[in-house]
Every structure is written in structure tokens, then in C-alpha cells.
Amino acid sequence: GDSVTQMEGPVTLSEEACLTINCTYTATGYPSLFWYVQYPGEGLQLLLKATKADDKGSNKGFEATYRKETTSFHLEKGSVQVSDSAVYFCALSLPALIQGAQKLVFGQGTRLTINP
Amino acid sequence: DTGVSQDPRHKITKRGQNVTFRCDPISEHNRLYWYRQTLGQGPEFLTYFQNEAQLEKSRLLSDRFSAERPKGSFSTLEIQRTEQGDSAMYLCASSLALYRAYGYTFGSGTRLTVV
Numbered sequence: 001g002d003s004v005t006q007m008e009g010p011v012t013l014s015e016e017a018c019l020t021i022n023c024t025y026t027a028t029g030y031p032s033l034f035w036y037v038q039y040p041g042e043g044l045q046l047l048l049k050a051t052k053a054d055d056k057g058s059n060k061g062f063e064a065t066y067r068k069e070t071t072s073f074h075l076e077k078g079s080v081q082v083s084d085s086a087v088y089f090c091a092l093s094l095p096a097l098i099q100g101a102q103k104l105v106f107g108q109g110t111r112l113t114i115n116p
Numbered sequence: 117d118t119g120v121s122q123d124p125r126h127k128i129t130k131r132g133q134n135v136t137f138r139c140d141p142i143s144e145h146n147r148l149y150w151y152r153q154t155l156g157q158g159p160e161f162l163t164y165f166q167n168e169a170q171l172e173k174s175r176l177l178s179d180r181f182s183a184e185r186p187k188g189s190f191s192t193l194e195i196q197r198t199e200q201g202d203s204a205m206y207l208c209a210s211s212l213a214l215y216r217a218y219g220y221t222f223g224s225g226t227r228l229t230v231v
Contacts, residue, residue, distance in 0.1 A: 004158075036222075043120070043207060043222040044159070089158050102147075102211070103172075104220070106158025 002027045006090050006107035013080055014115050021075040021110050023064075023090035031092035033057075033066050033073040034104070038087045047075075047088070082114045120223035122208050128229045129198055136194045137226045141210030148191050149220060150183060152176065153205040162206075165191060198230045 007022040025031065032051045036044040048057030053068035062077045073090060090107040121140040129135050141148050146167050151159035162181070164172045167188035177183075180198075185191040195202055205227050209220035 041224070043122075043224040044209075045222070046220075091158070103149075103161045103164070104151075104159070106160070108156065108158050 002031070002092060002094065002105050004090050004092055004105055004107035006088075006110050008108075009110040010113060011110060012113045012115065015082055016079045017114075019075070019077040019080045019084075019112070021088055021090075021112070023073045023075065023107060025071050025073065025090075025092050027071075027092055027094060029094045031094050033064070034091045034093070035062070035064055035073070035075050036089040036091060036106075038089065038109070040086075044089065080112075080114050082116050085112055085114045087111045120208055120210050120221050122206075122223035122226050124226055125224065126227045126229075128231060131200060131230055132197055134194065134196045135198060135228065136192055137206055137208075137228075139191045139193070139208030139223060140189075141191070141208070142221055145210035145212055145221070146188065147211045148185055149209045149211075150191070150193050151207040151209065153207055153225070154203075159205075159207055162193075195228075198228075200230045203228055203230045 003026045005024050034049045035047040037047045038044050048059040050057040050066035053066055056065045064073050064075045087109045089109045091104045093102050093104050123138045127135055148165045150162040152162055153159040161174050162177050163183050165185040168185050180196045183193045205225045207222055207225045209222045211220045
């Protein structure tokens with residue numbers, strides 16, 4: 001079945017360090033790929049997305065490139081801040097029929113802590 | 117209307133009791149989803165509505181679970197005869213009907229603790 005595998009956490013970095021969170025996927029079709037972020041006590045927020053191969057999603061200094069050949073969508077940021085501390089989820093969604101559910105399949109999440 | 121609202125935020129209940137959660141989606145969104153998130157895991161799909169029609173249910177949704185979306189507006193998720201394994205965060209999300217997923221808007225969730 002369709003699945004997403006994320007780099008295991010927790011990840012602890014110092015402020016201004018470089019970040020990479022690995023994400024690979026298995027899908028029977030041609031998925032759209034997403035990164036969601038969950039801050040403490042809050043729901044999931046869409047961070048960035050990519051809908052076709054070689055697309056690069058970007059937002060708030062984060063980037064991820066849809067790599068079909070390696071079935072990957074790694075999240076990167078050049079210089080992290082304390083405010084980036086959160087849990088990050090990689091997810092995929094497959095095209096649905098007209099009335100079908102566009103279900104998201106999530107990875108297990110990676111907890112990121114940034115120390116000042 | 118600034119987002120998806122869920123009520124209550126937290127619920128503690130005794131095993132065997134019934135609980136009901138409410139979700140108010142973004143008003144123009146015709147699709148509504150329920151997900152369950154257990155500790156240390158990503159959310160898992162439970163069920164989906166397009167307008168008032170419940171079009172898909174996961175195998176995770178046992179007979180003790182029922183969801184409704186009367187008039188295609190707010191939705192409720194009821195769990196009957198709760199079990200300790202039902203303890204989780206229940207997330208609601210809404211979206212517009214698009215042929216490719218552009219991501220949902222999630223609510224803050226209802227955290228259920230069954231004691």
C-alpha cells in the first residue's frame with residue numbers, strides 16, 4: 001500500500017544550523033507531496049507542497065524538491081530558528097475520482113528542537 | 117470565519133461512556149475529513165464527507181464510531197462505549213473539491229483520554 005517513511009527523531013539543532021529531514025514514499029500512482037508542521041497544542045498547518053516531479057515547494061525558508069527517481073521529498077532549511085521547533089510530517093495524496101476522498105497518508109513525524 | 121473549529125479541545129471520559137465531538141469547517145469548503153492521531157504517530161484517515169454525504173470510511177472506523185454532517189455544514193463524530201485504545205487526538209479538516217489535493221485546513225483537534 002501507499003506509505004511515507006520519515007527520518008526518525010527527535011532532532012536537536014542549534015540556532016542557525018542547517019536542517020534536513022529525510023522523507024521517502026511508496027505509492028501506486030503519481031502522488032502529490034506535502035510537508036505539514038504541528039506546533040505544540042495546535043493542529044497541522046500546511047508548510048509546503050509539490051504536485052509533480054522536479055517541483056520545488058518552498059515557504060518560510062523551508063524547501064523540498066519532488067524527486068520521482070528516488071521517491072523522496074526531503075525537507076531542508078539553511079538556517080533554523082528557535083521558532084521552528086515543532087513536529088514535521090511528510091505526507092502524500094493520490095489523485096482521487098471526482099467524488100473520491102483525497103486522503104493524506106502521513107509519515108510518523110519528526111520532532112525538531114532548536115536551541116538558542 | 118478564520119479556520120476549522122473543533123470542540124471540545126480536551127475530553128476525559130470513563131471507559132464505556134459515549135462521547136461526541138464537533139467540527140465546524142471553513143464555510144465555503146464542501147469536503148470534510150476526520151483523522152485520528154495517536155501519540156508519536158502521524159494522523160490516520162477515518163472518514164470523509166462531500167457536502168452531507170459520507171462517501172468513504174476507513175477500516176479503522178469500527179461500529180462504535182459514527183459520523184454525521186447534517187446539511188453539509190458542521191460535523192459530529194460519536195464514539196460509543198469508549199475503550200482505552202480510543203485515546204488519541206481526533207483531527208478534523210476541510211477543503212474545496214479539487215481534483216488534485218492542495219492540502220487541507222486542519223482544526224486544532226480534540227484530545228480524548230479514556231480512563
